[in-house]
Amino acid sequence: MEGLSPESSTSCSHGNGVDSGDAQEHDRLLLTVGIGRIMRKAFPENVKISREAKDFMQECIIEFISFVTIK
Template sequence: MNTQDMHPIAAHDRHPIIPAPQDLDNGALIPSDPPPDAAPITDQEVGEYREQDRFLPIANVSRLMKSAVPPTAKIAKDAKECVQECVSEFISFITSEAAERCLSEKRKTIGGEDILYAMGTLGFDNYAETLKIHLAKLRQNGSSGPPPPRVEHPIEPRIDEES
């Protein structure tokens, strides 16, 4: 596919992708009429829409990965893509659980406490404890302004005894 053929879908042109109902007896699709004001969506647009909305931007993932390794280290493209997919799935997983809690409590906004609850519920208690401290510091300092400075932990090269 040529990058010239790809053009982003404007937010006002996006329509929800609603699967057609299925016949439970044989799995065949039952035809359904599109909404009256909806323009047909091409397969290419569906693929582009899903890709950009499902994953975090690769540049952001790459920057975070690079900050965790020595400056001379290189990270393969497939490693970046793998981490991109994993962290995006992880975020969706946690957010989905937090959203269920909000829905059950008839709230529309997911808050920090909901994320902590979801992480604990899903077995990520050790991460939830660290995030609880971070959330408290964030609330103490206010959410405006630049983030606190990052503490770098250099990775020492391994020295083989044979050398």
């Protein structure tokens, strides 16, 4: 999954006075939170989801979105 990290994407400003690095980090955090929420719904309540699992799913999602939007 090389070359698909949010840090390597084109930088853009969100128009709210935040530089692109902070905006990308904010977007990445929102993606991670959303992934965690979806994963929690898929598993029983007593299951713990590691940070590594969430990060791996995030990379898979970024890869998938990249693949779909390029084709």
